[in-house]
Amino acid sequence: MKKVYADPKSALAGILKDGMVVLSGGFGLAGIPEALTYAVRDSGVKGLTVVSNNAGVDGIGLGLLLETRQIKKMISSYVGENKLFAQQYLAGDLELEFNPQGTLAERIRAGGAGIPAFFTKTGVGTMIAEGKETREFDGETYVMERGIVGDLALVHAWKGDTEGNLVYRKTARNFNPMMATAGKVTVAEVEHLVEPGEIDPDQIHTPGIYVTRIVHVPVVGAKRIEHRTTRPRMAA
Amino acid sequence: MAWTREQMAARAARELQDGFYVNLGIGIPTLVSNYIPPGMSVVLQSENGMLGMGPFPYEGEEDADLINAGKQTVTELPMTSYFSSADSFAMIRGGHIDLSILGAMQVAENGDLANWMIPGKVVKGMGGAMDLVAGVKKVVVVMEHVSKDGPKLLHRCTLPLTGERVVDLVITDLGVFSIDKHGARGMSLIERAEGVSLDEIRSKTEAAFTVAEQARAA
Numbered sequence: 001m002k003k004v005y006a007d008p009k010s011a012l013a014g015i016l017k018d019g020m021v022v023l024s025g026g027f028g029l030a031g032i033p034e035a036l037t038y039a040v041r042d043s044g045v046k047g048l049t050v051v052s053n054n055a056g057v058d059g060i061g062l063g064l065l066l067e068t069r070q071i072k073k074m075i076s077s078y079v080g081e082n083k084l085f086a087q088q089y090l091a092g093d094l095e096l097e098f099n100p101q102g103t104l105a106e107r108i109r110a111g112g113a114g115i116p117a118f119f120t121k122t123g124v125g126t127m128i129a130e131g132k133e134t135r136e137f138d139g140e141t142y143v144m145e146r147g148i149v150g151d152l153a154l155v156h157a158w159k160g161d162t163e164g165n166l167v168y169r170k171t172a173r174n175f176n177p178m179m180a181t182a183g184k185v186t187v188a189e190v191e192h193l194v195e196p197g198e199i200d201p202d203q204i205h206t207p208g209i210y211v212t213r214i215v216h217v218p219v220v221g222a223k224r225i226e227h228r229t230t231r232p233r234m235a236a
Numbered sequence: 237m238a239w240t241r242e243q244m245a246a247r248a249a250r251e252l253q254d255g256f257y258v259n260l261g262i263g264i265p266t267l268v269s270n271y272i273p274p275g276m277s278v279v280l281q282s283e284n285g286m287l288g289m290g291p292f293p294y295e296g297e298e299d300a301d302l303i304n305a306g307k308q309t310v311t312e313l314p315m316t317s318y319f320s321s322a323d324s325f326a327m328i329r330g331g332h333i334d335l336s337i338l339g340a341m342q343v344a345e346n347g348d349l350a351n352w353m354i355p356g357k358v359v360k361g362m363g364g365a366m367d368l369v370a371g372v373k374k375v376v377v378v379m380e381h382v383s384k385d386g387p388k389l390l391h392r393c394t395l396p397l398t399g400e401r402v403v404d405l406v407i408t409d410l411g412v413f414s415i416d417k418h419g420a421r422g423m424s425l426i427e428r429a430e431g432v433s434l435d436e437i438r439s440k441t442e443a444a445f446t447v448a449e450q451a452r453a454a
Contacts, residue, residue: 028307080360102325102367125400179238215272229308
């Protein structure tokens with residue numbers, strides 16, 4: 001079966017439906033499936049529940065889908081960088097579910113691994129645990145959190161082969177590997193598309209079984225940086 | 237004289253030990269990395285998926301794929317490893333990180349911590365803070381002793397909690413407090429900033445605390 005699609009639009013053709021749950025990889029602007037997000041915007045699909053650690057920044061990444069009000073609900077751990085998000089949330093136009101970052105990562109990992117729920121210490125005694133089942137194990141209290149499965153997962157990888165095997169680069173890996181496992185359909189955009197055998201099998205982060213469709217999106221120009229921090233060079 | 241931000245960071249650095257794996261929060265905690273004693277090996281973890289975080293890059297060498305949890309550009313070291321967010325929080329939740337240093341809005345005398353939301357104000361989210369305080373072996377808070385709204389060391393936190401009975405040590409601009417978070421001994425003042433009187437600390441602290449011998453002397 002051919003997994004490679006010519007462009008982001010065709011890679012999403014026939015998949016998008018109003019009201020679906022979309023998992024979107026990335027942390028800040030690192031490793032976000034930006035080209036696929038543009039294609040989601042252009043499709044006009046709406047009422048989306050989006051699971052993503054952050055919500056992009058104004059005008060970039062998921063910020064685009066907020067501008068067009070295609071998102072009904074976000075499940076995130078931190079949305080501080082997006083002003084539009086705050087406005088829509090305060091106006092009651094956007095639902096928001098905050099998850100602790102590690103709980104969010106594990107919910108997605110669990111979802112992809114066929115685990116419907118798990119217990120964690122994170123959030124015990126806080127409003128995060130309100131209304132959730134708690135249990136004691138070995139004298140400590142844990143709260144039950146549910147696994148997450150999405151209708152669609154969008155991920156960004158550095159390199160992929162035509163079988164869907166993926167390699168991520170540095171901290172652009174972040175949520176992408178779990179997201180890839182937890183989508184009923186997973187679409188990956190890759191900066192470099194290669195033939196099977198060109199990636200050392202020992203170095204593959206996401207095995208191709210998790211990737212339904214793959215699209216080559218070469219990097220044009222410089223990748224965006226949210227907070228450019230540097231140090232001065234010592235005088236020679 | 238109350239401690240400066242730099243002095244608070246330097247004091248926090250005294251909690252580091254050789255071989256420690258450490259997660260530093262945003263703000264004053266980030267400054268702690270400037271005070272790692274020479275010859276001491278401390279590995280910094282960044283919860284977005286990196287162990288062995290290096291300093292900021294030289295101008296022109298920034299890499300958009302290499303950022304810390306504050307989304308700032310950083311560099312890698314010879315011993316650096318990268319991993320997914322799930323692996324990163326397995327490390328945190330599983331108790332493999334030795335020390336977490338982070339900021340706070342309020343700390344209660346039993347070790348309760350509030351540092352993520354103020355009801356009625358824009359909420360940005362807790363990020364990884366709840367996981368860190370629940371999972372890391374030792375939790376150190378570095379914060380100003382009082383805010384413009386008053387004391388931050390309280391009998392009970394009034395803001396929504398980040399974690400229940402999680403703080404081991406609080407370093408403020410006025411002194412250092414240890415907390416018996418699993419026991420009944422409560423909060424204890426163990427150091428005063430030079431020239432700060434016990435009376436000043438008492439007047440600016442709502443939490444009940446005992447005063448250790450070494451913090452009594454003038």
